[in-house]
Each structure stands twice: as structure tokens, then as C-alpha cells.
Amino acid sequence: MASLTASSTLLALVTLATPALAADDVPPSAADDTAAHGLVGLGVASIPDTPGGDDQRTVILPVLNVRFTQVPFYLGNPFGGTPLQAGMALPVGAHWTFGAALSAQANDPREATDAQRAAGVEDIDRAGMGSVFARWAADGFSATLTATRSMGDSDQGKTATLRLQRTFQPNPRLRLTLGPSATWSDGEHMRTWYGVPTGSARYAAYDPAGGLEEIALNLGASIALSPQWIVGSGLQLAQLHGHARDSPLVEDDTPVRMSLFVARRF
Template identity: 30%
Template sequence: MKARVSRSVLTLLLGTLLGASTFDAMADETAASTAPDAMFADTWHFTAGGGVLSLPKYPGASDRKFEPIPLLGATYGRYFIGTVPDVSAPLGLGAYLYRDSHWQVAAMLSYDFIQPRDQSDDARLQGLGDIPRTAHAGIFGSYTVGWFTARGSVFTDILGKHEGTVATLGLEGKYQPSDRLSLSAGPGLTWGSSQYNRTFYGVDQGQSISSGLPAYAPGSGVASFNVSVKADYRISRQWGVGAAVVATELRGDVGASPIVEKKTQVTYGVFSSYRF
């Protein structure tokens, strides 16, 4: 099975499946004091696990596929590497610039774990060419008070692969009916620069001739809105499992792209992780 998902979609899916819940217990161990320095104990923590997604073959596709996602990460004090649940990156390296009981802000570098698009993924992509892997640099942050969390991120292509800049914003409300079970839901959106939207949803003159699709050049703007529902269950101090459903609506110039067959996309996912 070939693994091909655009960065914004993978970010959304991992964010919904994991949120910050995978590392919540790590934070609990250092949150006895609300002082920022107390959140960065010089101790190693590791997370290993995996998930399976059922999702459209590409953003806008009408056909579906299954996608396995590995979850491997490590933290030491303010530094982290591997899967970064807070920003939903499968492969990243960075550091928290600030963190307390409500706020967290971090900067990081990430690399596409999987190729964003291969034209062999779907017949509608024939003639559009592949979109290669690239590296991204950016910043992310969140604010949590009680049951409410707001998250945001901005990342940009730093290897000149024409993948532009992507920004995300999400709101989440959490309800915990028991010590082990937590339920959460909320809306979100993804904004793409004109370069990002043209690479993933545009059709230039050469691609139009090769694919038979009309030429199309989307501008910058909100690419999608989404609503997610998630359940997490902590089996033990180390083990956790979860499931999520994400409904996404492609909007504006992105939704009007000739590549898009279906504007409303629904994704289902399950995961399990072990923390040590």
C-alpha cells in the first residue's frame, strides 16, 4: 500500500487522533508547580505506538483507502524528537520556548514522513505529477483553561519544493466522565498560501495538457473547515487507546479545484500508544 497524504490533512488527522493526550501524563508529572521552569525536568520520556486511518485517497477524492501511521517520540526537558502530538507531526525535532499550566509555545523543524502525493494514487491525478517530500520550519502554540483548549500553528517549506505555507487553528472542548475516559470535540480550519494551494489543488498549463483537466490557479485563503470528535481511554499509566472521526469541508478556491471530486471528506481513525 502506498502512503500518500497531503501535509495539512495528515496534520489535521494526527492532531485529532492524538491532540496533546499522548503526552498528558508526562506533563502531569512536572506540573506540580506552575512555574515555567518546573515544566522542563531533565528526564527522558518515550512514546511508541501506531494507528490506522480510513480516509479519502487524496484531499477531494471520492474513493477511500486505509493508512497505517507509526507513532514514535521522545522528550528530554524542553526538547522533543519524532512524533510531535501537539502539532501533529510524524517526524519532527524542536524545543518548547515556553510552557506553563496554561500556555505552551514551541519551534520545530519537520520532514515529510510520507510523500505528499503520487500521481499513481488515483486516476484523477494522472498527468499532474508527484509532489515530493520536503522539510518545514514553524512555530506552534496552545492555551488551555479548564475544559477548553485553543491551538494554532504556522509552517513553511524551507527546501524550495513549492509547498508554501500552511496555518491551522483549532478549538477543543473536553469532557472527562471518568479518570480513564475523556471525550473531546471542536471545530478547526486550515489556511494555505497561494503557493501551497496551487501545488496541491492547482493545474498549470503543462499539467492541463497531460491530464485533460482545465488549467486552474487557486489563490491563498482558507482551504478547509473541519469538525472532530474524539475519545481517549487510558488503560493504565503507560497504555492508552483512542478513536476519532473528522469531517472536513473543502472551501473557496480549493473546493472549486477541478482535482476535487467531493468537497466533504470524512476520516475515521484508531490508535494505541505506550508511554515509558
């Protein structure tokens, strides 16, 4: 559940973490008596080819943001993170929402270079994830804390991402979002993403511990071309920290992730 983090968030998302598409937070428009409402579409993102790499790669991502009116379930990423997600969100009071989700990363976190493979550093394949989150929202401001754990034998460990966001709507067609995020990761995640095995011919062995992995500034914009069609973009400017930044695999500790999308509202 991170931002087009994004990995994660993202980018995520964040992304994280797959990169966070701005569609994460575009509110659906539909009557209350419909069975489901939301967005469906397609996006393209430019992300680092490896965690900390200085080259970019382009990936195609689905845009999916579906809420059901009669049950508390959702598909996609109305609360951030990968669009390949199914979850439950329970509102509590006027401002709080708590939820849990199962998801799959939308792309492989690392496509190792030939030099990295020769040095014993392997690809990181996409994996299944389980997550829980809590969100507080009021008056155009939201704060979301998401904890994620990899499933199976992916060795991607556990992460926690805090994302703050302010939403502006200068006119009924234009929506802007702005806010910082921070991601903490455990030792297993850091070793998989940034570690170097003993005996590498190119790099010194590196066994990072857990801690703060990344802080980022997230920007998003969406424009309604019509009542049904939306186009938008997302930009994440990040800074690696601590043991992630100190990895010999890191060539650029200020990753940039960008995305564009088109989606249809229903």
C-alpha cells in the same frame, strides 16, 4: 503541527497535512524526576487518496509523543501535527506556550491516479516542514495557532491552522476531545495541491490563489487499558472552501479522515 491532519493538519493534521491521531493530546503520565516521558506506539489511518479525492487509502503511522523534563524540547506531536517532528516548547505564564519545530510529512499528500498523471497532474511527495506555534490552554480548553512552511523544492508553500479544542474526562480512564479547526493556505500551496497545469488533456487549466482552504470538526477518544497501555481513535469531518473546493481535481469536497492507535506510556 496540525491535527491526524491531519493533514494539517492532520490531521496536520491536522495534516493534516497528515491526519491527526487522538494521541496528539493524551497527557503523559510519569514522575517529575524522569528524564523523559510520553507515548510511543503505532496507528492506522484512512485518508483521501488525493486532496479532494473520493477514494480512501490506508496508511500506517507511528505514535510518538515525548517530552523531556530538564529541557524544553520534544519529539513527536504533543502539540499536534505529524509524529515525525522535533521541536522546542517554551511555557510563558500559566496559560501560554510558544514553540517551533522541524518535521517531515508522514505520508505523501497525493498519489495521483492514472487519469491525473495522463493529464499532467503529478504525485505530491512528502516534504520537510518548519513551523511555529502559540497555544493558550486553561480548564480543559485550548486554542492553538500554527504557521507552517515547506522546505526544499516541494512547492507546498505556507499554511496557517487555528484549532480550538475542549477536553472532557468522564472518568480517570476515558478522555474525549472535541473542537473545530480552520486552515488557510498561500497560493503556492493551493497551486501544488489543487492546480492544473496549462495544456492538460483532461482538465481545464486552474491557477488557484491563496485563502481559506478547509474547516473541520475534530473528534478524539482514548481509553487507558492499564497504567501503561492506551488505545484511541480520531475522526475528522472536513469541508473544503474557496479555491480548493472549486478545483476541477476535487471530486469530494467533504473529506473524512479516521484513525486508530495503540500506545504505551512511559
